[in-house]
Amino acid sequence: MSPRSLTDRSQAIDAAKELFWRRGYEDASIEEVVQATGFNRYALYSAFGGKREIFLAALDAYYQERRSIFLTNLDDPETAPLDAIRRVFEFAITEMAERGTGCLMCNVATGAGPLDPLVAERIETYLEEIRCAYIDALERAQSRNELNPVMSIEAGAALLITLMLGLGVHAKRGASAAVMLDVFDSTIKLMASPSVQ
Amino acid sequence: MSPRSLTDRSQAIDAAKELFWRRGYEDASIEEVVQATGFNRYALYSAFGGKREIFLAALDAYYQERRSIFLTNLDDPETAPLDAIRRVFEFAITEMAERGTGCLMCNVATGAGPLDPLVAERIETYLEEIRCAYIDALERAQSRNELNPVMSIEAGAALLITLMLGLGVHAKRGASAAVMLDVFDSTIKLMASPSVQ
DNA sequence: GCCATTTCAGAATAGTCATTCTAAAAACCA
DNA sequence: TGGTTTTTAGAATGACTATTCTGAAATGGC
Numbered sequence: 008m009s010p011r012s013l014t015d016r017s018q019a020i021d022a023a024k025e026l027f028w029r030r031g032y033e034d035a036s037i038e039e040v041v042q043a044t045g046f047n048r049y050a051l052y053s054a055f056g057g058k059r060e061i062f063l064a065a066l067d068a069y070y071q072e073r074r075s076i077f078l079t080n081l082d083d084p085e086t087a088p089l090d091a092i093r094r095v096f097e098f099a100i101t102e103m104a105e106r107g108t109g110c111l112m113c114n115v116a117t118g119a120g121p122l123d124p125l126v127a128e129r130i131e132t133y134l135e136e137i138r139c140a141y142i143d144a145l146e147r148a149q150s151r152n153e154l155n156p157v158m159s160i161e162a163g164a165a166l167l168i169t170l171m172l173g174l175g176v177h178a179k180r181g182a183s184a185a186v187m188l189d190v191f192d193s194t195i196k197l198m199a200s201p202s203v204q
Numbered sequence: 205m206s207p208r209s210l211t212d213r214s215q216a217i218d219a220a221k222e223l224f225w226r227r228g229y230e231d232a233s234i235e236e237v238v239q240a241t242g243f244n245r246y247a248l249y250s251a252f253g254g255k256r257e258i259f260l261a262a263l264d265a266y267y268q269e270r271r272s273i274f275l276t277n278l279d280d281p282e283t284a285p286l287d288a289i290r291r292v293f294e295f296a297i298t299e300m301a302e303r304g305t306g307c308l309m310c311n312v313a314t315g316a317g318p319l320d321p322l323v324a325e326r327i328e329t330y331l332e333e334i335r336c337a338y339i340d341a342l343e344r345a346q347s348r349n350e351l352n353p354v355m356s357i358e359a360g361a362a363l364l365i366t367l368m369l370g371l372g373v374h375a376k377r378g379a380s381a382a383v384m385l386d387v388f389d390s391t392i393k394l395m396a397s398p399s400v401q
Numbered sequence: 402g403c404c405a406t407t408t409c410a411g412a413a414t415a416g417t418c419a420t421t422c423t424a425a426a427a428a429c430c431a
Numbered sequence: 432t433g434g435t436t437t438t439t440a441g442a443a444t445g446a447c448t449a450t451t452c453t454g455a456a457a458t459g460g461c
Contacts, residue, residue, distance in 0.1 A: 031315065033230055037449060047409055048450085058449065109314060117306060117314040117376050118228065130377060155394060162390035169387050170363075173370030179314050180327060190366050193359035197352060197394035234419060244439055245420085255419065 024065035088148035109179030221262035285345040306376030
């Protein structure tokens, strides 16, 4: 197959994302990328440049999908903010548990050796965007008196991110969705205003 | 240097642990292990078998050190259980932030591809032991009415483990000790009995 | 149907790695 | 010291990798 059309290209990126998520960057060989994408080697190299660039495109695609799901939920004015956060975690936990491959971003972040600068930069950007979305949601929760005043907004957002990263590690080692949902439920219950509990 | 004596051997394991922690399993070559340990290649192979076995020994050593610090703190009858938990996290956070290499176990757990079965088995054992120690500490806290009844003991222990893993990922990407301590502080404050707050 | 261009599959290349081998150096011991 | 064993440093091996090259096949335009 040739990388002529844009849909071909984005299908290839999607297949590569799938592969890198399942097998990791180092362990997935170009041969496997060729198999997974249906592109031949020559076409892959002329379309992307090299393995690293294919991976960066896959990582971007991975984030854009999650970003859209996260932000759509968190920004929904119809939903109580803490419920929106719950939906985000339910999605992520279910997905990670079903696949058993954890979170691509999280796997990459802890991967061997010092991080590729371009990868590190992307992860910073991604996490910052998610952090802001959490902060917005928590601010709305606070203004509705649904937030436990013991915890600051900033700390709450940082906790949610840390929790999600931790769940990614858990999922990679085969934790069940039930256990992970239990961890999240307990946390969000603590974060909620005592009067709501 | 030769691996004749036990102290030579354990010093070599320690140097290997240091190296694998900093560079990751895949990225650290045998040449680097040779440099780091001071053992020559032949001696390394006859003493350990191969790279994988050196790594397993290093992982064990890593865990034994942390295990001893964690359990010593958590089992101390002189300390209030939540304070003991705080000390454990303060130690881990300080160490991870100073080194900027995250947590070896956590890095390995999320590493590329499916886990080596022997590594996976060890991680299960390690985490289960820590989980039990958290459960003991939380039970003591509960019996002293220092625990928020909204959260179950089991969920609390799972949350602490998830938090620690998440902080490991954060640390790998260069989070500061201050931010990480803030996340922990907020969480433990929420976990504490409202009457204590 | 024919030629020019593109696309293909796999071979060739160059590099890296873990591991084993080897021949010299060192250590040991009588 | 002399002779045997151990230890060493580095070369050889074999397997694997990403990337480039190549000659054949397919395609496209006329």
